[in-house]
Amino acid sequence: xxxxxxxxxxxxxxxxxxxxxxxxxxxxxxxxxxxxxxxxxxxxxxxxxxxxxxxxxxxxxxxxxxxxxxxxxxxxxxxxxxxxxxxxxxxxxxxxxxxxxxxxxxxxxxxxxxxxxxxxxxxxxxxxxxxxxxxxxxxxxxxxxxxxxxxxxxxxxxxxxxxxxxxxxxxxxxxxxxxxxxxxxxxxxxxxxxxxxxxxxxxxxxxxxxxxxxxxxxxxxxxxxxxxxxxxxxxxxxxxxxxxxxxxxxxxxxxxxxxxxxxxxxxxxxxxxxxxxxxxxxxxxxxxxxxxxxxxxxxxxxxxxxxxxxxxxxxxxxxxxxxxxxxxxxxxxxxxxxxxxxxxxxxxxxxxxxxxxxxxxxxxxxxxxxxxxxxxxxxxxxxxxxxxxxxxxxxxxxxxxxxxxxxxxxxxxxxxxxxxxxxxxxxxxxxxxxxxxxxxxxxxxxxxxxxxxxxxxxxxxxxxxxxxxxxxxxxxxxxxxxxxxxxxxxxxxxxxxxxxxxxxxxxxxxxxxxxxxxxxxxxxxxxxxxxxxxxxxxxxxxxxxxxxxxxxxxxxxxxxxxxxxxxxxxxxxxxxxxxxxxxxxxxxxxxxxxxxxxxxxxxxxxxxxxxxxxxxxxxxxxxxxxxxxxxxxxxxxxxxxxxxxxxxxxxxxxxxxxxxxxxxxxxxxxxxxxxxxxxxxxxxxxxxxxxxxxxxxxxxxxxxxxxxxxxxxxxxxxxxxx
Numbered sequence: 001x002x003x004x005x006x007x008x009x010x011x012x013x014x015x016x017x018x019x020x021x022x023x024x025x026x027x028x029x030x031x032x033x034x035x036x037x038x039x040x041x042x043x044x045x046x047x048x049x050x051x052x053x054x055x056x057x058x059x060x061x062x063x064x065x066x067x068x069x070x071x072x073x074x075x076x077x078x079x080x081x082x083x084x085x086x087x088x089x090x091x092x093x094x095x096x097x098x099x100x101x102x103x104x105x106x107x108x109x110x111x112x113x114x115x116x117x118x119x120x121x122x123x124x125x126x127x128x129x130x131x132x133x134x135x136x137x138x139x140x141x142x143x144x145x146x147x148x149x150x151x152x153x154x155x156x157x158x159x160x161x162x163x164x165x166x167x168x169x170x171x172x173x174x175x176x177x178x179x180x181x182x183x184x185x186x187x188x189x190x191x192x193x194x195x196x197x198x199x200x201x202x203x204x205x206x207x208x209x210x211x212x213x214x215x216x217x218x219x220x221x222x223x224x225x226x227x228x229x230x231x232x233x234x235x236x237x238x239x240x241x242x243x244x245x246x247x248x249x250x251x252x253x254x255x256x257x258x259x260x261x262x263x264x265x266x267x268x269x270x271x272x273x274x275x276x277x278x279x280x281x282x283x284x285x286x287x288x289x290x291x292x293x294x295x296x297x298x299x300x301x302x303x304x305x306x307x308x309x310x311x312x313x314x315x316x317x318x319x320x321x322x323x324x325x326x327x328x329x330x331x332x333x334x335x336x337x338x339x340x341x342x343x344x345x346x347x348x349x350x351x352x353x354x355x356x357x358x359x360x361x362x363x364x365x366x367x368x369x370x371x372x373x374x375x376x377x378x379x380x381x382x383x384x385x386x387x388x389x390x391x392x393x394x395x396x397x398x399x400x401x402x403x404x405x406x407x408x409x410x411x412x413x414x415x416x417x418x419x420x421x422x423x424x425x426x427x428x429x430x431x432x433x434x435x436x437x438x439x440x441x442x443x444x445x446x447x448x449x450x451x452x453x454x455x456x457x458x459x460x461x462x463x464x465x466x467x468x469x470x471x472x473x474x475x476x477x478x479x480x481x482x483x484x485x486x487x488x489x490x491x492x493x494x495x496x497x498x499x500x501x502x503x504x505x506x507x508x509x510x511x512x513x514x515x516x517x518x519x520x521x522x523x524x525x526x527x528x529x530x531x532x533x534x535x536x537x538x539x540x541x542x543x544x545x546x547x548x549x550x551x552x553x554x555x556x557x558x559x560x561x562x563x564x565x566x567x568x569x570x571x572x573x574x575x576x577x578x579x580x581x582x583x584x585x586x587x588x589x590x591x592x593x594x595x596x597x598x599x600x601x602x603x604x605x606x607x608x609x610x611x612x613x614x615x616x617x618x619x620x621x622x623x624x625x626x627x628x629x630x631x632x633x634x635x636x637x638x639x640x641x642x643x644x645x646x647x648x649x650x651x652x653x654x655x656x657x658x659x660x661x662x663x664x665x666x667x668x669x670x671x672x673x674x675x676x677x678x679x680x681x682x683x684x685x686x687x688x689x690x691x692x693x694x695x696x697x698x699x700x701x702x703x704x705x706x707x708x709x710x711x712x713x714x715x716x717x718x719x720x721x722x
Contacts, residue, residue: 066162066180067434068169068383069373074526077446077481077491079163079539079574081106085156085184090625090639091665092197092680092717094205094228096151101643101665103161104574104592104619110150111692111707112560113337113359114277114304117150118551118614118692122163122541123570123596124176124518125614127549128560131499133516135166135174138181139269141312141329142170144365144391148308148333149179151273152251154207154226157184163574164541165497165520167475168448171387171430174475175497175518183269186220186257187211192722197680199715201242203230222255232278234708236296238345243281243296244710250274251308263318271310279304280339280357284349285704288696290648290656293688293708297348298340300356300402300409306335322374329367336360338410341399343705352702354402355417358410365391381436383448389428396421396461397505397559420505420559421461428454428500434477446479452498460506471515473498487528495520499549508559514547516564533580540573545596550613550652553699565652567600568612589622598652610654620644634672641665650693656704661689674720681714 062073066080073080081103083093093099097108097117107120118126124133126146136143143149159181166174194208209224227250232242251273258266279302283294309332317324341355369387374380399418403409434448451474458467477495484490501515524539548565572594580586596612611617623641630636641664648658664685669678690706699705 064158064160065182066160066178068371068385069376069381071376074487074528074535075489077444077479077489077493077524077526079524079537079576081161081163081576083159083161085158088153088156088159089719091641091667092678092682094153094197096149096153098153098682099159099161101641101663102621104576104590104621105163105572105594106161107614107616107645108150109614109691109707110710112280113147113306113335114275114279115147115150115306115333115335117146119146119149120614121161121176122572123594123612123615124545125550125612127551127562128553130502130513130549130562131173133173133176133499135170135178136181137170137178138310139183139267139312140314140325140327140369141310141331141367142173142387142389143331144367144389145331145333145363145393147306147335147363148310148331151308152205152226152228152249154251155184155209155222155224155253157182163539164493164522165475165477165495165518165543167452167497168432168434168450168477168495169383171432171450171475172428172452172454172471172473172498172500175499175516183253183255184209184211184222184224185267186222186255188213188217188220190722191222193720195717195719197715197717199230199680199713201231201233201713203233203246203713203715204228218259220257223253225252226250233711233713234281234295236281236298238297238299238348239301241301243278243302245278247276248274249277265316267312267314267316269310269312272308274307276303276305278302279337282343282694282705282707284343285693285706288656288704290650290658290690290693290695290704290706293690294706295708296343297345298343299345299347299354299404300338300340301406302337302339304335304337306333308333322372325369325371325373327367327369327371329365331365332363334360334362338406340402342402342701346404354404356400356402356409358398358400359396361393361395363391363393365389379438383434384432386431387429389426389430392423392425394421394423394461395505418507419462420507422503422506423459423461424456424503425458426454426456426500428452442483444481444483446481447477449474449476451475452500454500456500456502458503458506462506465506467503467511469501469503469512471500473515473517487532488526490525491523493520493522493524495522501547501549502562504561505559508554508561510561510563513549513562514564516545516547516549518543518545518570535578536575537577538573538575542569542571544569544599548596548598548612552613552651553694553701565598565601565612567598568596569599570594570596584627585624587622587624590620592619593617601652604652607652607654610652611649613649613651616645616648618646630670634670636668636670638668639666648693651695651698653697655697656693656695658690658693661687663687669717674722676717676719678717678719679714680717681712683710683712684714686712 100106100108109118163177166178191211197205205228207226211222230246232245234244236243253271256268281296312329315326341357344352367389371385374382397420401415430452432450436446454471475496479493481491497518499516520543522541526537545568548568574592576590578588621643627637644662650656667680689709692707695704
């Protein structure tokens with residue numbers, strides 16, 4: 001089955017390449033930088049283009065939509081990291097969590113089920129059953145389920161990571177920032193592309209795209225698809241098989257861009273994906289040492305079956321004085337995972353009671369937004385918007401006795417020990433306004449505010465109980481920006497972020513966790529020097545988080561739960577630099593510091609002064625990009641990226657600390673005419689670490705458990721574009 005699927009995908013890519021003369025689409029052109037400010041995408045929204053003049057060593061302009069209007073990256077008074085299609089391809093970044101290698105103070109950890117991940121931005125962490133601490137926006141539509149975020153990256157135009165509270169524009173959950181993902185839109189000119197990658201553990205990834213005009217300048221289309229397979233890089237020492245295998249993970253996306261009038265544009269995106277892969281492969285750590293890296297050994301094979309459907313339509317109408325937008329989104333996410341829970345096997349540990357988990361989940365979300373944005377080239381600029389979100393999530397956790405029969409144990413009523421089933425629904429209404437006023441030619445005041453009303457309900461599907469709670473909050477923001485020159489500005493910002501509270505599973509004794517707020521103060525500067533050869537952006541911030549949300553697992557009730565800490569102080573900053581040394585050689589260096597200290601914790605006062613779970617105080621990133629024209633029709637290139645992170649504190653007692661780690665990614669290759677050949681590698685030093693670690697004092701499981709970071713992976717890729 002697996003072999004037939006990969007063979008079919010390979011033939012599909014080959015057929016597309018042969019039929020259309022497909023050439024290279026995604027690998028960075030020789031002049032493209034990586035890790036710093038990338039070249040802006042072209043107006044038609046395709047993959048980023050190289051600098052217009054290969055001998056020009058200055059940096060191309062970067063256009064972002066972080067503040068819901070198009071503007072230069074260096075003009076945005078906030079720390080914004082931009083990752084383009086070229087950046088993704090240069091280091092063979094194929095999944096969303098891997099963008100952390102290019103963004104300081106951002107961690108995206110694999111954990112639990114195949115589609116699940118945990119985002120930490122500036123020390124504000126995602127928690128079980130709670131919302132993500134950043135607003136995740138895909139093609140203008142907010143995501144509501146964390147499992148929507150952890151996905152394959154294919155045919156993506158640009159990713160923007162906006163740091164600091166952004167509630168005045170994006171509302172609830174934009175507490176730590178916003179991640180804005182823009183897929184590649186249709187093009188007027190014909191475009192076809194495809195690539196195939198092969199790596200260790202028999203890992204294969206194939207993607208293709210096709211774009212063009214049905215009616216030139218009026219109706220444009222784009223079709224793209226991606227499929228991944230792997231035997232798995234992390235070996236289960238009991239079964240001898242890859243615990244992190246991917247049987248299949250495919251997505252198909254279609255886009256239409258319709259311009260019925262000169263003033264009117266309608267963008268529609270439809271995407272469907274399905275996956276079957278290894279799930280919840282925690283390793284038991286009997287030594288209780290988070291630096292003792294053990295491989296999985298469970299006897300019960302973890303498997304996740306998931307599907308996702310996404311639809312969005314955006315209508316933009318030019319009113320002369322402003323642009324009116326109406327955005328509608330729909331998403332349906334489902335995942336059914338069956339896995340071990342004790343994470344051991346009866347042969348090596350007969351003393352451990354063997355249990356498993358049968359956990360289906362689903363989430364349906366509808367969103368609507370109406371927005372009015374004034375023209376950009378005026379002294380007084382403004383934005384008003386209102387939006388609505390409605391979602392319904394069902395989560396069922398069923399713990400059963402593992403007798404060694406994977407086909408029948410999960411559904412055998414006689415073996416069921418604990419069952420917790422709940423339907424969590426919500427409706428959120430939000431309205432926001434923001435103004436920018438140029439007090440002087442070089443001095444701008446930005447002021448905005450948003451109000452959210454988030455109504456949440458939970459129905460106990462086992463006992464029929466019902467809970468209801470409402471979370472409401474205003475989120476103001478004010479920024480003063482002074483421009484010294486077109487290439488230098490400084491800013492000071494005050495902002496408030498808000499993340500809704502919610503419900504733990506019905507069988508957990510603390511049913512409701514409170515909403516979280518961040519009051520943040522930030523100063524920063526964005527500069528370019530020496531004819532824009534050198535870019536230096538920096539920021540420092542300090543804020544107070546009230547009701548800080550954090551995750552833990554209660555094994556007694558089989559509950560992934562969320563708790564709150566009364567008050568946490570978070571302080572830190574970022575410095576990001578990029579230097580064009582000579583034509584064809586550039587280097588970048590980034591540093592991030594974020595220190596979250598518990599200031600008040602009435603439930604456990606002994607933990608005051610400790611750092612919050614998943615905290616790591618600093619990260620340093622650096623690398624270079626080299627290109628050279630070898631002959632008239634051959635260019636060679638090399639890219640490297642090194643990331644060093646400090647100690648990681650896994651729990652509120654700070655007793656379990658993972659030592660500092662360094663990771664190396666690199667790629668080398670050549671471009672000849674339409675074809676690009678790349679040899680790539682991730683974690684080439686084979687650094688051993690845990691993405692997630694739960695100590696016994698947190699879970700009560702009788703042993704620590706850890707979720708291993710993927711070991712070294714490497715391979716080659718052939719890409720082409722027409």
